[in-house]
Amino acid sequence: MVGDYVAGPAGLTETAHPGARNADQAAFLLSAGGYQTTADDMGKLFVALNKHAVIDPTVWQSMLTDERYRVDHYSLGSVIETENDILTVGHSGGGARANIRYAPDERVGVMVCTDDRSNNSLAIHLARMLIYEAISGEVAPLPSQARSK
Numbered sequence: 001m002v003g004d005y006v007a008g009p010a011g012l013t014e015t016a017h018p019g020a021r022n023a024d025q026a027a028f029l030l031s032a033g034g035y036q037t038t039a040d041d042m043g044k045l046f047v048a049l050n051k052h053a054v055i056d057p058t059v060w061q062s063m064l065t066d067e068r069y070r071v072d073h074y075s076l077g078s079v080i081e082t083e084n085d086i087l088t089v090g091h092s093g094g095g096a097r098a099n100i101r102y103a104p105d106e107r108v109g110v111m112v113c114t115d116d117r118s119n120n121s122l123a124i125h126l127a128r129m130l131i132y133e134a135i136s137g138e139v140a141p142l143p144s145q146a147r148s149k
Contacts, residue, residue, distance in 0.1 A: 002017075002035065005054070005055075006045070006054055009048060009053045009054050010041075010044050010045050010047075010048035010049075010053060010054050011044050011048065012037065012041040012044055012045060013041065014037060014038040014040065014041045015035060015036070015037040015038070015041045015045075016035065016036060017035050017036070018036060039111065039113070042100065042109075042111045045109075046102065046108075046109035049102065049104075049107075049109070050107045057104040057107070058104070060089075060104065061087075061089070061104045061105075064078055064080055064089055065080065078090060078091055079091055079092065081101075081128075083128060083132070084132055084136070086103050086105075086106065086131065086132060086135055086136075087103060087104065087105055088101045088102060088103045088128075088131055089101075089102055089104065090102055090109075090127070092123065092124055092127075098111055098112065098113045098114070098123065099111070099112045099123040099124050099126070099127040100127070101127045101128065101130075101131045103131055103135060106135045108131060108134045108135055109131075110127050110130040110131050110134065111127070112126045112127040112130065128140070129141075129142075
């Protein structure tokens with residue numbers, strides 16, 4: 001399914017589930033998914049979203065923001081946030097080893113990767129800062145834990 005509807009249409013060649021031995025094999029998925037990707041493939045995914053090659057962003061946005069599928073700020077496995085009047089959807093995967101944010105209205109996406117799970121707060125804050133800066137052109141304030149004392 002992921003190959004047919006996302007990876008294939010987006011041209012993702014380095015995105016896979018480690019439980020699959022080959023591209024045609026279905027993998028047993030846990031709630032977190034477990035897919036692994038590269039920065040290059042993530043860039044391809046953002047471009048494919050903007051070109052509507054994967055899904056029309058307005059359709060995706062309407063599905064994700066439908067109250068029937070929302071629990072708190074989560075919907076269909078995605079985190080939905082509005083910060084500084086910017087709607088973003090994304091996910092902090094792998095115990096927050098990566099934080100992916102995509103702003104469908106602005107057609108801008110960022111991915112912040114970290115080397116271990118203890119950095120998850122920093123990855124989350126950096127992704128929020130980068131998406132804000134990419135859209136507004138303004139420097140975002142540092143998160144409180146990154147400020148010097």
